[in-house]
Amino acid sequence: MRSVPTLAPGPAAVECLPSPVSDSSPRQLLLFDPQPRVRARIPAREVAVHKAASLAQNLARDLGMPVRLSVTDNRSTMISFRRAPSALRLRLHHMFLDAPVPVVQAVADYAGRGRSGAGRVLDEFIKREQPRIRQERDASDESFSPEGRFFHLDEIRDTLNDRFFQGGVRASIGWGRVPGRRRRKSIRLGVYDHQTREIRIHPALDHPEVPRFFVDFIVFHEMLHQLFPSSNGPGRRVHHPRAFRARERAFPLYEAAIAWERQNLRALLQR
Ligand SMILES: [Zn+2]
Structure with a gap:
């Protein structure tokens, strides 16, 4: 059975700049993406923002470039990205907020470094986390x-x-x-x-x-x-x-x- 935490008022979007190794508190900008619809199955906003911030921070440090992360509750697209010269724009399903280190590394390899081989790790993770994907349009959609x-x-x-x-x-x-x-x-x-x-x-x-x-x-x-x-x-x-x-x-x-x-x-x- 899946528990549904507090209704999040909006998916979190987080931007992180890569930090030099010595700097333990990289500059980061927290913002909320007003665009996509909000779903009850997204974790509580405070939790999501916190986890998204540290995920973006880890990715930015790993890749040595700014990462702009948006967290979604999509039903079909679990990961999408755009590599711009100034930053990596990344959209991830909220399942990735709890991803183990090897999966986070695979995200960096796949989206940041263009290593398509990392896609296999991601596919396996997504398959495992399938129950967290919203299956149906909810009542307000109907x-x-x-x-x-x-x-x-x-x-x-x-x-x-x-x-x-x-x-x-x-x-x-x-x-x-x-x-x-x-x-x-x-x-x-x-x-x-x-x-x-x-x-x-x-x-x-x-x-x-x-x-x-x-x-x-x-x-x-x-x-x-x-x-x-x-x-x-x-x-x-x-x-x-x-x-x-x-x-x-x-x-x-x-x-x-x-x-x-x-x-x-x-x-x-x-x-
Ligand atoms: Zn009016």
């Missing part, structure tokens, strides 16, 4: 599908992205969970999460009486959030800065969308 009964959100996002953003918005998109049956005073038709780059659209919009241009408008609005992050106004957060609102009004059916929302919000709330 409820996060772009496929609706009436609207396919990924198609809508891609069309808007080409038409209004030169393909520059990078966000996953899906329908939110169907909320519990209780009276609501307000409804959030869409939400954008900067951490995970996810757009969630309220499932009430996946309905034949909702016009396509209105779903387009809500998705468009959430995509704008990636372009115009909230700013700090005097004493408050401004979620929709002036530039955001200007771009929003440039949506071709802006007036119609606002009017549709006003006229149909009550029906949406009751759905």
Whole structure:
């Protein structure tokens, strides 16, 4: 049985500079990678950061070059790397945080020195640690599908992205969970999460009486959030800065969308 430690709020990314042998505390920079989604099966953040720091430090010392390490909970890619002149960029599954010395050496040989023979040691280790690889998409994935009964959100996002953003918005998109049956005073038709780059659209919009241009408008609005992050106004957060609102009004059916929302919000709330 596998125990699941505290939910880590984000995979750890660690950067280490190689240290001269005499220096026992090499300069290191701890940071968190805000990009990939977070999984419960990643060890607790403090533990992961600590282990990742010492792993990166060992690799950097071994290779004599800076190592930028990101720890993942990938299902298919356990190790990937890019050798840049300034540093080795390495992405490792969290199983490697507990790897024995010969395996760490194999990582250095394989990723840092390009010795493909070391791949065998890595393959064996990965095979042995197979149970630590997440097998299934978890519950939050299941409820996060772009496929609706009436609207396919990924198609809508891609069309808007080409038409209004030169393909520059990078966000996953899906329908939110169907909320519990209780009276609501307000409804959030869409939400954008900067951490995970996810757009969630309220499932009430996946309905034949909702016009396509209105779903387009809500998705468009959430995509704008990636372009115009909230700013700090005097004493408050401004979620929709002036530039955001200007771009929003440039949506071709802006007036119609606002009017549709006003006229149909009550029906949406009751759905
Ligand atoms: Zn908004």
